[in-house]
Amino acid sequence: xxxxxxxxxxxxxxxxxxxxxxxxxxxxxxxxxxxxxxxxxxxxxxxxxxxxxxxxxxxxxxxxxxxxxxxxxxxxxxxxxxxxxxxxxxxxxxxxxxxxxxxxxxxxxxxxxxxxxxxxxxxxxxxxxxxxxxxxxxxxxxxxxxxxxxxxxxxxxxxxxxxxxxxx
Amino acid sequence: xxxxxxxxxxxxxxxxxxxxxxxxxxxxxxxxxxxxxxxxxxxxxxxxxxxxxxxxxxxxxxxxxxxxxxxxxxxxxxxxxxxxxxxxxxxxxxxxxxxxxxxxxxxxxxxxxxxxxxxxxxxxxxxxxxxxxxxxxxxxxxxxxxxxxxxxxxxxxxxxxxxxxxxxxxxxxxxxxxxxxxxxxxxxxxxxxxxxxxxxxxxxxxxxxxxxxxxxxxxxxxxxxxxxxxxxxxxxxxxxxxxxxxxxxxxxxxxxxxxxxxxxxxxxxxxxxxxx
Numbered sequence: 001x002x003x004x005x006x007x008x009x010x011x012x013x014x015x016x017x018x019x020x021x022x023x024x025x026x027x028x029x030x031x032x033x034x035x036x037x038x039x040x041x042x043x044x045x046x047x048x049x050x051x052x053x054x055x056x057x058x059x060x061x062x063x064x065x066x067x068x069x070x071x072x073x074x075x076x077x078x079x080x081x082x083x084x085x086x087x088x089x090x091x092x093x094x095x096x097x098x099x100x101x102x103x104x105x106x107x108x109x110x111x112x113x114x115x116x117x118x119x120x121x122x123x124x125x126x127x128x129x130x131x132x133x134x135x136x137x138x139x140x141x142x143x144x145x146x147x148x149x150x151x152x153x154x155x156x157x158x159x160x161x162x163x164x165x166x167x168x
Numbered sequence: 169x170x171x172x173x174x175x176x177x178x179x180x181x182x183x184x185x186x187x188x189x190x191x192x193x194x195x196x197x198x199x200x201x202x203x204x205x206x207x208x209x210x211x212x213x214x215x216x217x218x219x220x221x222x223x224x225x226x227x228x229x230x231x232x233x234x235x236x237x238x239x240x241x242x243x244x245x246x247x248x249x250x251x252x253x254x255x256x257x258x259x260x261x262x263x264x265x266x267x268x269x270x271x272x273x274x275x276x277x278x279x280x281x282x283x284x285x286x287x288x289x290x291x292x293x294x295x296x297x298x299x300x301x302x303x304x305x306x307x308x309x310x311x312x313x314x315x316x317x318x319x320x321x322x323x324x325x326x327x328x329x330x331x332x333x334x335x336x337x338x339x340x341x342x343x344x345x346x347x348x349x350x351x352x353x354x355x356x357x358x359x360x361x362x363x364x365x366x367x368x369x370x371x372x373x374x375x376x377x378x379x380x381x382x383x384x385x386x387x388x389x390x391x392x393x394x395x396x397x398x399x400x401x402x403x404x405x406x407x408x409x410x411x412x413x414x415x416x417x418x419x420x421x422x423x424x425x426x427x428x429x430x431x432x433x434x435x436x437x438x439x440x441x442x443x444x
Contacts, residue, residue: 069293072197133289
């Protein structure tokens with residue numbers, strides 16, 4: 001239990017620093033900005049209680065906001081993502097439920113499961129984030145392209161990280 | 169009461185979601201209040217400190233380009249110097265420069281310690297603050313052109329609303345003809361902006377310079393904004409002009425904050441006359 005707690009605290013710090021100092025400076029032609037920090041929400045244990053999930057989402061988003069000078073923007077998107085995570089997990093649950101002691105990772109539930117699970121959550125997060133940021137519908141398809149490309153890039157990073165860093 | 173408690177307990181997930189989301193969205197849409205919020209002022213000092221450290225590395229990597237740009241700027245300034253001119257009127261040399269002119273603008277040098285170009289509402293932080301004389305609503309320029317407006321100031325750092333923010337509009341004019349309009353960024357390409365409100369009968373050429381109009385109390389007149397790339401008729405009788413920005417926001421290091429020494433006097437007069 002303590003081990004899981006420490007691992008998650010370390011993970012949130014590393015992801016925020018990585019996002020703020022490296023990924024926020026990445027930009028390809030004004031379209032692609034990966035928001036890799038959502039990996040933290042993706043990898044939280046299945047048993048995480050709802051209030052903690054939302055609280056962590058809020059804290060994570062707000063700490064990104066502090067550095068990016070966008071108060072509330074990332075917090076709102078991350079809270080939204082945390083909110084729909086239990087529903088997505090329920091939808092993709094195996095027939096006999098999730099085995100206690102396992103985590104939502106490729107290692108336990110396979111590539112196809114993890115791909116669908118993270119793709120839906122990342123898309124939800126990015127849609128919320130980009131449309132709240134623009135807050136108008138006049139450039140709907142421009143924003144749409146940004147969402148899809150950025151989400152694809154974030155997903156790629158998330159999948160790669162599963163094979164490199166979180167190999168059991 | 170018990171029913172209410174049971175309702176809250178059984179729906180705590182949804183209620184908590186609504187609570188967090190409301191707080192976050194209030195933060196998003198209350199842009200002016202957060203600038204003054206103490207929490208963000210503290211965070212500005214902390215993140216400013218960290219950003220300074222990481223920025224010094226990035227700055228080192230672009231030293232060569234920064235040097236060339238500063239060298240070029242020096243060349244232009246040296247050519248403008250009073251001592252570079254020879255008087256054509258016999259007695260003009262007798263008039264002391266200081267007697268005829270009074271300083272209006274004071275340039276404070278600053279370095280950009282964090283910036284972004286990939287969002288709709290980009291922000292920028294500078295490594296100078298109120299102890300260096302910087303105040304909100306001062307203009308920020310680079311060696312090549314307009315950068316933005318100071319919005320928030322802490323003791324040692326300040327935040328800037330750059331031109332690459334869909335909330336900022338800058339009053340600009342055509343250098344040749346003097347017709348003025350409003351320039352804004354449309355949130356797409358960090359090298360381009362749009363100039364509107366130029367009447368249709370004005371003749372435009374691609375390559376024409378666009379400079380600040382000096383009609384707002386923020387920017388001095390005649391600071392380079394960019395050059396016209398192309399233009400089309402927008403709705404009504406106005407041109408919609410695409411302007412290629414003079415400042416490259418993707419590699420911005422050294423900027424100047426412009427202090428207008430007559431600003432208070434001007435604003436006071438305008439307030440007394442019932443402007444605003």
